[in-house]
Amino acid sequence: MVLPEYASSTEVAVERWRNGGVSSSRDTVAEEVPVALEYNGISHAVMMASPTDLEDFALGFSLTEGILQDRSELFDCEIVSAADGIQVQMQIATERFVMLKEKRRNLTGRTGCGLCGAETLQQAVCKPAPVASHARFSAAAIYAAMAEMQKRQHLQQVTGATHAAAWLQGDGKIALVREDVGRHNALDKLIGGLMQLEAKQDFASGAVLITSRASYEMVQKAASMGCGFIVAVSAPTALAIRLAEQAGVTLLGFVREPGHVVYAHPQRLAPA
Structure with a gap:
């Protein structure tokens, strides 16, 4: 829901400097x-x-x-x-x-x-109970999902200012994408949205995809819902890695085809 007086983005007047020249233009920016x-x-x-x-x-x-x-x-x-x-x-x-x-x-x-x-x-520093995730994905499936998430980041496409979080189902399909100026907010929106879907989601069988770094709280929030697989575009923090190890969460960072880094519990990565 977006209240009429609070659109997700707005247009502003800007000066564009490029190749030594200056021009007046309009830019679309995200609301906060x-x-x-x-x-x-x-x-x-x-x-x-x-x-x-x-x-x-x-x-x-x-x-x-x-x-x-x-x-x-x-x-x-x-x-x-x-x-x-x-x-x-x-x-x-x-x-x-x-x-x-x-x-x-x-x-x-x-x-x-x-x-x-x-x-x-x-x-x-809250430590969630160890997860009992049976999720399993190949690198190819993860790269495809990240590409699909990017296509569905509509606010990011017009503003360049928002993070996204997506849910990858066990069948390799993206069920939901949520965006926000804050990475924590995007993940909370995703989790809330999944809980309200008519088809109940199995958090133990899927993966959370995020367009940010994997901070401690991102791992904590996902693990608190029983998710055992987190895929991040950027790097994790050391605390996030320790939490993932303790909670039994597979944690991937720097996920950009054709490569990624596995920081915790690689056993859930399936062969290609």
């Missing part, structure tokens, strides 16, 4: 909007995000942050335009709301840093 996530009337986090697929974002964030344990615990989600941004007003199960209040943190502005607002070292 403050999005407040509210639970049972209480604001919990304000994120800078692309104003698209916000229902998916709210659900995915709630699940990967452990606020909700299941889609059924989200009773209602309403997108409301506010004076300075967008409010996502959620109604969640009372038990989950009580637990949220007990461990509430200040998470304002997490676009660039997945750990902002953590009060202790234990809160900063």
